[in-house]
Amino acid sequence: KAGVTQTPRYLIKTRGQQVTLSCSPISGHRSVSWYQQTPGQGLQFLFEYFSETQRNKGNFPGRFSGRQFSNSRSEMNVSTLELGDSALYLCASSGNRGWGTEAFFGQGTRLTVV
């Protein structure tokens, strides 16, 4: 069973540009969540999508947006990039809401804004 796939693995962008990151969840998983990871800040929750609908949203500015497609693949977009957006962006998928179900993470996309 293939794991969570994130593309690209590395990205360098210039301030002011926009970027789109992609996440393919584990087959059958309908929940996809996105996290920003920076040193000292841990895993900051961005948003969660389920069946193409955003169900939860973290405390990030509107420059951060996402969407989910009918095949559960998800994209995250950051517009008007700032230097502080440099981070590892992680995607996680989950198949159930019950006790004991875990979130499976991809390897992340390392975004560097220069």
Place this chain on the structure above:
Amino acid sequence: QQQVKQSPQSLIVQKGGISIINCAYENTAFDYFPWYQQFPGKGPALLIAIRPDVSEKKEGRFTISFNKSAKQFSLHIMDSQPGDSATYFCAAKSGGSYIPTFGRGTSLIVHP
């Protein structure tokens, strides 16, 4: 508002020593407490998890201790090895949710 507080932020342990990471939560609806381990360049992966009706769970050298009344839980790594050097995240989730709430992580370095 941080719902899961994790400490310490970093930890240095000698090989063979015990590593202890602590977490505290606020939301009494949480009923699943996983720990994730993350190596450099990788995403976090589930290490061990516990539910609140159990006070301790052990898997090999890794043990979770859970104190429901204090709303605290901790990870103990016995006989710590250099290969255990990683970032550890505690998390908490309620049964009605797909996604856990994470602590800020602990960077563990085990010196040989």
